[in-house]
Amino acid sequence: MATANDRAVLQTIFNPSTPFGDIPGLDDEEENAQEEGCPDARGPLCAAAVEAFPPELLEQVRDLELQGVSAAESGDLNTALQRFGEAIHLLPERASGYNNRAQALRLRGDVAGALRDLDTAIRLSRGRGQAACQSLVQRGLIHRLQEREEEARQDFERAARLGSTFARRQLVLLNPYAALCNQMLCEMLGRLRNPDGSGSE
Template sequence: MATANDRAVLQTIFNPSTPFGDIPGLDEEGEDDEDAQGDGDAFPEELLEQVRDLELQGVTAAESGDVSTALERFGEAVRLLPERASGYNNRAQALRLRGDVAGALRDLDAAIRLSRGRGRAACQSFVQRGLIHRLQGRDEEARRDLEQAARLGSAFARRQLVLLNPYSALCNQMLCEMLGRLRNPGHTGSG
């Protein structure tokens, strides 16, 4: 069974630009994805443990660069518990690694729908889908997804929202220039 620390490591592997501690509920010992959503009793415990083990195997495979095996393990987890959002989110990450953006988006949509937009899997799915939208130049869709992730506790999503805000970027630039002038009063910054 994956611990909170295991999930933090997996998050770091699949999303290296995400801060290590940017996982809602990480400090809540013993709280699983489903429990955070209130549907932890929805799946038989034995099957849930089997699926978690498959997901861990998938992460280990992806970690070692074997994306094909990772996709097999995540796919098997999804087949065993097709109503569990986490499996789709994990498979979407592996699909992105393989370059299958359309497949990743389908799985992210499924994860968000199954999680009802709540919990850790939803948060990670909103971030991931938001980043895909951003890379595809669909900033408004990216903003909507990142706002949802930020509401679910993602500090990474909040930082991405700042980057999407042109006024915020301009203010940050002006603040940096002002601080530079304070540090070097004799330097005008124009040469």
């Protein structure tokens, strides 16, 4: 039976360009500790951690979020937003619900609403864990689409420090020297493939 880490490695190999959940399963322990309210997920569990999010409520919220993700994947954004809203209503201090709702809002075209939810998710997660990583990547992509390169770079740098390979690739694309090197490399490979300079038929 494969461990979460085994599945994470396989996901990275077979799906290297996925931006969200770059390595699923790798941050599960850290995310669970943060969801329970521990300020340092890498350290020992806090005494108050268990009381922060009651397990039965957390299970209910995760189920609502899964329903929301399924609805969004099938194109039913209204139901997705409703489920994410219900999850947020039940646990308003949990970052994951805001991150998920931001994706649905962005798909609907509500970029301002998505940015508000992403800011909230990053604040609630204290910039740590999987929800923070995914929120930073999403916000970085929005900044990039809005041509706010410096804000995009800052978010991708933070997400890259949290382990996002997609964010690392975005940082390379934002680097003008790397872009120039990529262009020169493509031209050189093109000349190697077609040394006589003739065009394709």
